[in-house]
Amino acid sequence: MAPTPSSKSKNQSLKTPQSAKHRLHFNLSRTPNPSPNPNNPATGDAPSGDHPVEVIGRIRDHPDQKEKPASILQVNPDKQTLRVRADFGYRDFTLDGVSISEEEDLDAFYKKFVESRINGVKLGAKCTIMMYGPTGSGKSHTMFGCLKQPGIVYRSLKGILGDGEEEDGGHNKEKEGVGIGMFVQVTVLEIYNEEIYDLLSSNGAGGGLGFGWPKGSASKVRLEVMGKKAKNATSICGTDAGKILKEIQKVEKRRIVKSTLCNDRSSRSHCMIILDVPTVGGRLMLVDMAGSENIEQAGQVGFEAKMQTAKINLGNIALKRVVESIANGDSHVPFRDSKLTMLLQDSFEDDKSKILMILCASPDPKEIHKTISTLEYGAKAKCIVRGPHTPVKDKFGGEDSSSAAEMLGSRIAIMDQFIHKLKMENKQREKESKEAKMELTKKEQEVAALRAKLQLVEGKTSEEEINMKVNERMLSLRVELERKLEECQRMANEFVESERRRMEEKIFQQQQEVEMLRRRLQEVESQLGSSSEEEEVSGFAKRLGAYVDEDPGMVKSMDLDMSDLEPLPIYPILSAPTNDIDGNEVFPSKYGDKVCLSTVFEEEETEEEEEDNEEVEKQMIEEKRVLSITAKPINEADAASSRRMRIQTIFTLCGNNRELSRNTGAAPVLAASENIPPPRECSSPALVKEIFHVKENGISKENNDPSIDNNGSTDSQIEVYVKWEAGSKENQNTGKFITTLKIVKDASLADLRKLIEIYLGSDNQAFTFVGLGDPAGGPVSREKEAAVQVSKLPICSGHLRGHLACLRPTKGNNSPAHHLPLSLLESKLALNSHSPAHHLPLSPLENKLALNSHLSRQGDRLSPKVAQKLDVTPFVAQHSNLDA
Numbered sequence: 021m022a023p024t025p026s027s028k029s030k031n032q033s034l035k036t037p038q039s040a041k042h043r044l045h046f047n048l049s050r051t052p053n054p055s056p057n058p059n060n061p062a063t064g065d066a067p068s069g070d071h072p073v074e075v076i077g078r079i080r081d082h083p084d085q086k087e088k089p090a091s092i093l094q095v096n097p098d099k100q101t102l103r104v105r106a107d108f109g110y111r112d113f114t115l116d117g118v119s120i121s122e123e124e125d126l127d128a129f130y131k132k133f134v135e136s137r138i139n140g141v142k143l144g145a146k147c148t149i150m151m152y153g154p155t156g157s158g159k160s161h162t163m164f165g166c167l168k169q170p171g172i173v174y175r176s177l178k179g180i181l182g183d184g185e186e187e188d189g190g191h192n193k194e195k196e197g198v199g200i201g202m203f204v205q206v207t208v209l210e211i212y213n214e215e216i217y218d219l220l221s222s223n224g225a226g227g228g229l230g231f232g233w234p235k236g237s238a239s240k241v242r243l244e245v246m247g248k249k250a251k252n253a254t255s256i257c258g259t260d261a262g263k264i265l266k267e268i269q270k271v272e273k274r275r276i277v278k279s280t281l282c283n284d285r286s287s288r289s290h291c292m293i294i295l296d297v298p299t300v301g302g303r304l305m306l307v308d309m310a311g312s313e314n315i316e317q318a319g320q321v322g323f324e325a326k327m328q329t330a331k332i333n334l335g336n337i338a339l340k341r342v343v344e345s346i347a348n349g350d351s352h353v354p355f356r357d358s359k360l361t362m363l364l365q366d367s368f369e370d371d372k373s374k375i376l377m378i379l380c381a382s383p384d385p386k387e388i389h390k391t392i393s394t395l396e397y398g399a400k401a402k403c404i405v406r407g408p409h410t411p412v413k414d415k416f417g418g419e420d421s422s423s424a425a426e427m428l429g430s431r432i433a434i435m436d437q438f439i440h441k442l443k444m445e446n447k448q449r450e451k452e453s454k455e456a457k458m459e460l461t462k463k464e465q466e467v468a469a470l471r472a473k474l475q476l477v478e479g480k481t482s483e484e485e486i487n488m489k490v491n492e493r494m495l496s497l498r499v500e501l502e503r504k505l506e507e508c509q510r511m512a513n514e515f516v517e518s519e520r521r522r523m524e525e526k527i528f529q530q531q532q533e534v535e536m537l538r539r540r541l542q543e544v545e546s547q548l549g550s551s552s553e554e555e556e557v558s559g560f561a562k563r564l565g566a567y568v569d570e571d572p573g574m575v576k577s578m579d580l581d582m583s584d585l586e587p588l589p590i591y592p593i594l595s596a597p598t599n600d601i602d603g604n605e606v607f608p609s610k611y612g613d614k615v616c617l618s619t620v621f622e623e624e625e626t627e628e629e630e631e632d633n634e635e636v637e638k639q640m641i642e643e644k645r646v647l648s649i650t651a652k653p654i655n656e657a658d659a660a661s662s663r664r665m666r667i668q669t670i671f672t673l674c675g676n677n678r679e680l681s682r683n684t685g686a687a688p689v690l691a692a693s694e695n696i697p698p699p700r701e702c703s704s705p706a707l708v709k710e711i712f713h714v715k716e717n718g719i720s721k722e723n724n725d726p727s728i729d730n731n732g733s734t735d736s737q738i739e740v741y742v743k744w745e746a747g748s749k750e751n752q753n754t755g756k757f758i759t760t761l762k763i764v765k766d767a768s769l770a771d772l773r774k775l776i777e778i779y780l781g782s783d784n785q786a787f788t789f790v791g792l793g794d795p796a797g798g799p800v801s802r803e804k805e806a807a808v809q810v811s812k813l814p815i816c817s818g819h820l821r822g823h824l825a826c827l828r829p830t831k832g833n834n835s836p837a838h839h840l841p842l843s844l845l846e847s848k849l850a851l852n853s854h855s856p857a858h859h860l861p862l863s864p865l866e867n868k869l870a871l872n873s874h875l876s877r878q879g880d881r882l883s884p885k886v887a888q889k890l891d892v893t894p895f896v897a898q899h900s901n902l903d904a
C-alpha cells in the first residue's frame with residue numbers, strides 16, 4: 021500500500037484504503053504531476069493524461085460560535101497537506117491546495133484556486149468545479165456565498181461576462197485577452213431523487229415533485245437525459261452578467277432544501293450550473309452536491325425519508341465509483357449509475373476538461389469521521405490519471421464515436437441557438453435603433469422649438485432694449501426740454517424786467533418832460549400877463565395848478581396814463597411855441613396841424629332846471645382849429661386826421677379820465693368827457709383860451725374874441741348847439757340839449773359826429789342828423805354826412821348863437837369803441853373790464869401785450885391816420901415785433 025505523503029509519518033494508524041492500488045494501476049505509463057500550479061492550470065500546462073482532477077480542501081469557519089472547539093485540521097507549511105488530528109494520532113492528506121475559511125475569505129479563495137480555471141474557460145477550456153463534502157460543511161456557502169461574500173458561481177459569471185467594472189483598470193483582462201461581455205448560455209439543473217429538473221423553466225408541465233416536498237417544486241420541469249446531456253433544458257443566454265445572476269439567485273431559492281440534524285437548510289439535491297461559452301467552445305460546470313452524510317448521520321427517520329436520503333447519496337456513491345473506476349483503470353466506468361455521473365461523464369472523459377474538486381470539511385471534532393471520509397475521497401480522485409487505456413482514447417470508435425457525434429450535434433445546436441439569439445439581438449438592436457432615431461428626431465424637434473423660443477426671447481430682449489433706449493432718449497429730451505423751457509422762462513422774465521425798467525425810465529423821462537412843459541407853460545403865462553385874456557388864462561392856469569396842487573395824485577395819475585399812451589405824438593406840444601400869422605404863440609408841429617380838444621366839465625344840473633327850459637348849464641368842450649397857427653398850409657383832407665391827432669394828444673396830456681373822475685366823484689365815462697379839468701400841460705394861455713370855455717346858460721362868457729360873430733362863429737369856426745330831437749318817445753332825452761361845440765367852418769357832419777360821439781362817451785346813443793333847416797325833416801344818412809358841411813346846419817333862433825345840430829336817436833349804439841379817441845377808448849376799456857391790462861403802464865408786459873393786441877385788432881377799424889399813428893409809435897412797434 022502506497023501511503024500518502026503524510027502516511028510516511030510516525031502516526032500511520034490512518035491510511036487511505038485503496039489509494040495504493042489505484043495509484044499503481046493508473047501510474048503505469050505516466051508519472052503524475054503531483055503539484056500542478058493552481059494559478060496556471062487551465063492553459064494546458066497539465067498535459068492530457070495527467071491529473072484531470074485537482075482537489076482543494078476548504079476548511080469552513082464557525083464565526084457565529086463564541087467558543088470555538090479546537091480544530092482537528094491542521095495545514096502543513098507546504099499549504100498542500102492537511103493533517104487530521106485525533107486523540108489517538110493524526111493522518112495527513114496531500115491535496116492540490118488547502119484553504120482555511122478563517123484565514124481566506126471567498127474572494128481570496130476564488131482568486132487563488134478558481135480564477136485561473138475561469139480564465140481557461142474563457143479561452144475555450146472546459147472545467148468542472150464540484151463541491152463535495154458532508155452536510156453543513158459549507159459546500160453551498162462556498163458555491164453561492166452569502167450577502168457579504170459572493171460565491172464561486174457569481175464570481176465565475178462575472179469573470180466570464182464582466183460586471184462593467186474594470187478591475188485593476190482592465191489591465192488584467194487586457195493582459196489575459198479577455199473581452200468584457202462574452203456571450204454565454206446558462207443551464208441550471210437540479211438532480212433530486214435521481215431525477216433531473218430544469219430550474220430555469222417555470223413551466224411545470226413536465227412533472228413535479230411528490231408529496232411532502234416544498235411548494236414550487238411541482239412547477240419544475242423534469243428532463244430526460246439524452247447521451248450526456250439533459251434534453252430540452254432551458255438556457256438563458258446573454259452578455260449581461262447582472263441579468264443572469266438575478267436568474268441564478270432565483271434558482272438558488274428554488275432548490276430543494278430541508279432541515280436536517282446537520283444543517284437547518286440542507287440541500288437535498290445536487291445542483292448543476294452549466295455555462296457554455298459557444299464563441300470559444302468553453303464550458304464551465306459548477307456542481308453543488310448534496311451532503312454526503314449517511315442516513316443515520318442525517319437523522320432521517322422513517323422508510324420514505326431513509327429512501328430519499330439513500331437516493332440523494334446515490335449520486336455521491338455513483339460519483340465515488342466512477343472516480344474509483346477511473347482510478348483503477350477499469351474498462352467500464354459506471355457513469356450510468358446515476359444521473360449525476362451521466363451528466364459529469366464529459367468532465368471526466370474530455371481531454372480538455374478539468375475537474376476542480378473542492379472538499380469542504382469542518383474543523384469540528386464531531387465531524388472527524390466525515391472529514392476523513394471526504395478527504396479520502398478527494399485523495400482518491402486526485403490520484404486519477406488519464407492514461408492511454410482510458411476510454412477517452414477510444415472516443416472515435418464504437419460507443420465513443422456516438423458520443424462524439426452527440427457532442428458535435430449538441431455544439432451545433434448550441435451554435436444554432438446562439439445564431440438565433442444573435443439574430444434576435446440584432447432585431448432588437450435595430451428596433452432600439454429605430455426608437456433611438458425617433459427619439460432623436462423628437463429631441464431635434466424639441467431643440468428646434470427651444471431655439472425658436474430662444475430667438476423669440478432674444479427678439480423680445482432686443483425690443484425691450486429698444487424700448488429702454490427710447491425711454492432713455494425721451495427722458496433726456498424731456499430733461500433738455502425742461503431746461504430750455506426754464507431758460508426761455510428766465511429769458512422772458514429778464515426781458516419783461518428789462519422792458520419794465522425801460523418803461524419806467526421812459527415814464528420817468530416823460531414825467532420830466534411833462535414837468536418841463538408845465539414849467540414852460542408857466543413861463544408862457546408869465547410872458548402873457550397884460551390882457552384880460554392873460555388874466556383868464558392865468559386864472560385857468562392857476563386853476564389847473566390848483567388841481568395839481570390840491571391833489572398831487574392827479575398828476576401822478578396823469579403820469580401813469582401818459583405812460584399808457586406813450587405812442588401818442590406829444591412831442592410837437594413839448595416843443596417851443598412859435599408865432600402864427602395872427603401873432604399868437606403856437607407850438608411848432610412836427611406832424612403838421614394839430615387839433616386840441618378842450619374838455620369842460622359840466623356841472624351837475626338840477627332836475628328842476630332840466631324840466632323847465634332844458635337850458636344848458638354845463639361846461640363845453642370846444643374844439644378849436646389851430647390850422648391858422650401852423651407854419652405851413654395843409655390840405656383839407658389832412659385836416660380831419662390832424663384834428664383827431666390833436667384831440668388825442670390833448671387827451672393824452674389831460675391824463676386818464678378815470679383818475680380825474682375819481683377826483684371829481686362823477687361817473688367814469690361821463691366824467692371823462694364832462695368833468696375833466698383842463699390839463700395844465702397843454703394849457704398854453706392862448707391855446708387854452710381857445711380850447712376851454714366855461715359856458716353858462718349855453719353862452720360862452722369867455723368869448724371876447726372880436727372875430728366871433730353873433731352866431732358864435734369866428735372867421736374860421738362856427739359854434740354848434742347839439743341837442744336831441746324832440747318828440748321821440750323812445751328817447752328819454754327827447755328835446756334835451758346836449759352841448760355846444762366849436763368846429764371849423766368847413767367841417768363836415770362826419771367830423772361833427774365824431775365830436776358828438778366823443779362827448780356822449782358811454783351814453784353814445786346812436787343817432788342821425790335830422791334834415792337840414794327843418795328839425796322835422798328827414799335824417800341825413802351817414803354816407804352823406806361827410807359831404808355835408810356843418811355850416812349848412814340851421815342857425816339857432818333866440819338868444820342862442822351858432823348852428824343847431826338836431827340828433828335823432830336810432831337803435832343801438834352809434835359809436836363803436838374804435839371811433840373814440842384813445843384816451844376815451846382806454847377809459848372804455850378800463851370801465852368795461854377789470855383786466856389789469858388797463859392799469860398800465862406799470863402793469864406786466866403781458867398786459868401790455870394784451871392791450872396792444874387789442875389795439876392792433878382795433879387798428880383796422882380806426883381811421884387810417886389814427887391807425888398809422890399807432891403803428892409808428894415805439895410802443896406799438898415794439899410789441900408788434902414781439903408778436904412777430
Ligand SMILES: Nc1ncnc2c1ncn2[C@@H]1O[C@H](COP(=O)(O)OP(=O)(O)OP(=O)(O)O)[C@@H](O)[C@H]1O
Nearest residue numbers: 080081121155156157158159160161283286287311
Ligand atoms: N466558511 C464559512 N464561513 C461561515 N459560515 C459558513 C461557512 N461555511 C458554511 N457556513 C454556514 O454553515 C451553514 C451550512 O453551510 P452549507 O449550507 O453551505 O453546508 P452544505 O455543505 O451545503 O450542507 P448541505 O449539504 O446540507 O446543503 C450555512 O448556514 C452556512 O452559512
